[in-house]
Amino acid sequence: MKVLIGGGSGFIGQSLSKLLNSRGHKVTIVSRRPGKGRITWEDVSKIGLPPCDAAVNLAGENVLNPLKRWTEKFKQEVISSRIETTRTLTQAISKSPNPPQSWILVTGVGYYPPSQTHQYSEESPGGDADFLSRLVRDWEQVAELSPSNSKSSTQLVRVRSGVVLGRDGGALPSMLWPFRLCLGGPIGSGNQPFPWIHIEDLCRLLCQCIEQGGCSEAILNAVSPSSVKDTNSNFTQALSRALGRPAILPVPALAVKALFGEDRAPMLLEGQRVAPQRTLQSGFTFLYPDLNSALADLLR
Ligand code: NDP
Numbered sequence: 001m002k003v004l005i006g007g008g009s010g011f012i013g014q015s016l017s018k019l020l021n022s023r024g025h026k027v028t029i030v031s032r033r034p035g036k037g038r039i040t041w042e043d044v045s046k047i048g049l050p051p052c053d054a055a056v057n058l059a060g061e062n063v064l065n066p067l068k069r070w071t072e073k074f075k076q077e078v079i080s081s082r083i084e085t086t087r088t089l090t091q092a093i094s095k096s097p098n099p100p101q102s103w104i105l106v107t108g109v110g111y112y113p114p115s116q117t118h119q120y121s122e123e124s125p126g127g128d129a130d131f132l133s134r135l136v137r138d139w140e141q142v143a144e145l146s147p148s149n150s151k152s153s154t155q156l157v158r159v160r161s162g163v164v165l166g167r168d169g170g171a172l173p174s175m176l177w178p179f180r181l182c183l184g185g186p187i188g189s190g191n192q193p194f195p196w197i198h199i200e201d202l203c204r205l206l207c208q209c210i211e212q213g214g215c216s217e218a219i220l221n222a223v224s225p226s227s228v229k230d231t232n233s234n235f236t237q238a239l240s241r242a243l244g245r246p247a248i249l250p251v252p253a254l255a256v257k258a259l260f261g262e263d264r265a266p267m268l269l270e271g272q273r274v275a276p277q278r279t280l281q282s283g284f285t286f287l288y289p290d291l292n293s294a295l296a297d298l299l300r
Pocket of ligand 1: 007008009010011012013030031032033057058059060061062077080081082085106107108109161162163164165169170171
């Protein structure tokens with residue numbers, strides 16, 4: 001199959017491309033920079049969608065980049081890097097004479113309101129709790145194909161991911177050095193839920209949607225089954241055990257607020273208990289259903 005991946009040069013995109021290539025599929029990346037195996041967003045806007053069986057969007061400025069201050073300019077970049085790239089692909093799919101079978105948008109479980117007690121499934125309402133949930137709501141809305149424009153039965157699947165744990169990017173590598181120096185510890189109270197997924201499971205789930213030409217479900221929560229009960233404290237303890245290092249130095253909430261700003265701090269100090277209900281109903285099986293198996297693999 002031919003697969004087009006917006007933002008495919010990043011952490012998730014590289015793993016997904018590797019998996020798709022190993023299964024005999026041909027990947028083209030949409031990027032801000034031209035290169036081998038790539039087209040640019042301008043190309044898509046001007047020339048239209050290249051022939052493909054599936055389109056995926058993974059583009060987005062890293063929200064939790066600690067080196068970027070939470071200025072209005074950066075906030076707009078976080079928003080537009082998701083909304084405008086998604087809009088470009090949605091419009092190109094709508095106009096394409098041969099649209100793909102599936103259109104897959106990876107967003108986040110930040111759609112659901114933060115809570116230590118509520119448990120969410122794909123059916124739960126959300127999208128209006130804070131900056132991140134409103135961003136996910138708008139981002140997913142832009143991906144909708146208007147029935148009058150869409151000449152085909154292209155299926156939109158919104159994959160709401162938890163924190164993606166992998167060796168080569170995302171949150172985990174930056175957490176390892178403080179733990180290795182015995183400076184690790186929970187963030188804030190540590191009681192906040194910690195929804196997560198192993199990178200390999202996320203890519204296998206996306207691959208399943210691509211190969212099946214969509215999914216019986218329009219929304220999939222991409223979180224490991226056990227993460228519905230995991231907290232930041234559990235994660236800290238599991239990481240500490242796996243590394244054989246103590247984790248006794250909590251990161252104070254005030255420091256998180258000072259470094260990340262009011263809109264971003266809740267992404268670290270609060271969380272959502274999310275179940276992958278429809279993901280499991282779709283027949284997907286997780287290779288890494290709990291933290292111990294995921295960390296044993298990632299820290300090998
Ligand atoms: P990366 O930070 O690795 O970025 C993915 C790609 O987005 C980059 O390679 C880049 O492609 C493109 N990009 C970055 N900034 C901009 C910008 N300002 N404008 C346009 N394109 C930009 O992301 P991940 O692979 O970690 O995540 C992919 C998607 O999944 C993101 O939208 C993210 O929000 C979402 N997600 C990720 C989670 C995680 O834990 N990693 C958890 C939940 C959701 P290029 O330089 O080639 O243009």
